[in-house]
Amino acid sequence: MSERARRFRLIADGSDPTLRELAQKLSGEDGFELVREPEVGMVMMRATDIVEGIPFNLGEVLVTQAEVEVGGKRGWFMVMGRNARRALDGAIIDAAAEASHPMWEEAEKALLADREAMARRRRREWGEIMKTKVDFEEV
Amino acid sequence: MGYVSVKGGEEAIREAERLAAKNRLRGGSPLLEVKQVEEQLRAAVDQVMGEGGLYAPELAALAVKQSEGDLMEAAFLLRAYRTTLPRLGYSLPCAPGDLQPMRRISSAFKNIPGGQILGASRDYALHLLDFALMRETNDEEMGEEEAEEADPAALPAVLDLMDAEGIAHTARERAEGQEPHDVTTHGLSFPAHRSARLQALARGETGAMTALAYASLRGYGAVHPTIAELRVGRMPLRVKHPYSGDAVTVGEVEVTECHAICGGIGFVGTFTGEEGEGARFPLGYGLVFGRNERKAIAMSVLDRCVSLENPQAPTEDQEFVLYHIDGVDSMGFVEHLKLPHYVTFQSALDRLRSVHKEEEVMSRDV
Structure with a gap:
């Protein structure tokens, strides 16, 4: 997996407030340039059926994407739903990291903390789900 | 009295629309927030997203509010909206194994690897009105006990185990390089390719699909399956990163999936299987947006129905099924x-x- 893809996953795990805060810090005084205005559109979601293994179009998913330049480097991000703010923040963070922003290391720590918090929520959710696991008894 | 063509009525139409809008608020109760619809009328939101062919919980909730709970109209609103949007691309095809389940049950086998996990379900509750909800307040505690944390586990598909035993054949290998048909751009033609059939079923109207699947179960068709597995869970939306070309996960889409074994109880027909491979159960597949178990099961029944080589009943006729399950088409015409x-x-x-x-x-x- 490339650094871009790894970073995308990390940013995608960040909460809205974290992304907002990091984007403000990382765009700094020079700010950012818009390469592509946040754009709301659709991605056709494809699935593979289990009977013949063929792909089919399940349906479209509403997404927003944005592309910016920070410090001469480009960043791109896409989110589900209509959320120009989050798409833009994600793109700014991606671009700043690509431009080796001095604060990236600190930003990475904040994103990793969000990832851990999300993983905990998922573990708690799964723990709750596992309480509904059926325990059969022979009669 | 004469009957003639007319024009006009614009003023009356405006007033009719104004009156309809006024009636929505006539009762004077607190305004319904879209967020409330999204979070508390989830079955409606999920159904509308599936039938509208657009996964967008917030907008589906808005459509439910705007249509005053008319779900076919809400799906129509969503489909109309999607025509205004650009298609930015296609996801990488997700496979059944990508689904992180929140519920999975099997009616074919009691003991399945990973176990039967009911998840959030009212399947086993009595269908009685809960009058306590009339007096519900935000202060009420759900009385939940703190659950222990556990790492979400990958659960092997029941069908894969049947495949290993040679009693059902699943396509473990993805058929590469096939470009699926898209009924939103090219419409349906018959006989329809399997990818077109699955897409049309995935965006079909829940009630119509339930009715046709029921007709097949009752004998107006030959398909009466046993459910190998029914799953509700999250499926990742993966796209290619435009710079690196790597797969990245943009988010997760809640889906319901049904694997149907189309043999066994009430089964009329033959087992399938390539020559020399031995007899196997034929299968049906259902995958729909959101939590909509009724539709996913109906889809798996109808998938098998419209895949039969020698259709004998209307429920096995591709054109009859696929044209008439489309909610927007049918409501528009009626x-x-x-x-x-x-x-x-x-x-x-x-x-x-x-x-x-x-x-x-x-x-x-x-």
Whole structure:
């Protein structure tokens, strides 16, 4: 997996407030340039059926994407739903990291903390789900 | 009295729309927030997303609010909205194994690896009105006990185990390089390719699909499956990163999936299997947006129905099933009957009146 893809996953795990805060810090005084205005559109979601293994179009998913330049480097991000703010923040963070922003290391720590918090929520959710696991008894 | 074509009525139409809007708020209760619909009427939101063919919980909730709970109308609103949006691309095909389940049950096998996990379900509750909800307040505690944390586990598909035993064949290998048909851009033609059939079923109207699947189960068709596995869970939306070309996960889409074994109880037909491979259970597949178990099961039944080589019943006729399960098509056609038909009806009226005259003349002659 490339650094871009790894970073995308990390940013995608960040909460809205974290992304907002990091984007403000990382765009700094020079700010950012818009390469592509946040754009709301659709991605056709494809699935593979289990009977013949063929792909089919399940349906479209509403997404927003944005592309910016920070410090001469480009960043791109896409989110589900209509959320120009989050798409833009994600793109700014991606671009700043690509431009080796001095604060990236600190930003990475904040994103990793969000990832851990999300993983905990998922573990708690799964723990709750596992309480509904059926325990059969022979009669 | 004469029947003639007319124009006009703009003012009356405006007033009718104004009155409809006013009626929504006439009761004076607190305004319904879209977020409330999204979070508390989730079955409606999920159904609308599936039938609208657009996964967008917030907008589906808005459509439910705008249509005052008319779900077919809400799906229509969502489909109309999607025509205004650009298609930015296609996801990488996700496979059944990508689904992180929040619920999975099997009606075919009692003991399945990973176990039967009911998840959030009211399947086993009595269908009685809960009057306590009339007095519900935000202060009420759900009384939940703190659950222990556990790492979400990958659960092997029941069908894979059947495949290993040689009693069902699943396509473990993805058929590479096949570009699926897209019924939103090219419409349906018959016989329809399997990818077109699955797409049309995935965006079909829940009630119509339930009715047709029920008809098959009752004998107006030959498919009566046993459910190998029904799953509700999250499926990742993966796209290619435009810079690196790597797969990245943009988010997760809640889906319901059904694997149906189309043999066994009530089964009429033959087992399938390539020559020399031995007899196997034929399968049906259902995958729909959101939590909509009824539709996913109906889809798996109808998938098998419209895949039969020798259709014997209307529920096995591709054109009959796939054209009539589309909610927007069917509601549009049925409801267009409300619109002025003054000219076409006048010609029918003229014919009937001339028949009356002929009858009158003939009775005089006699």
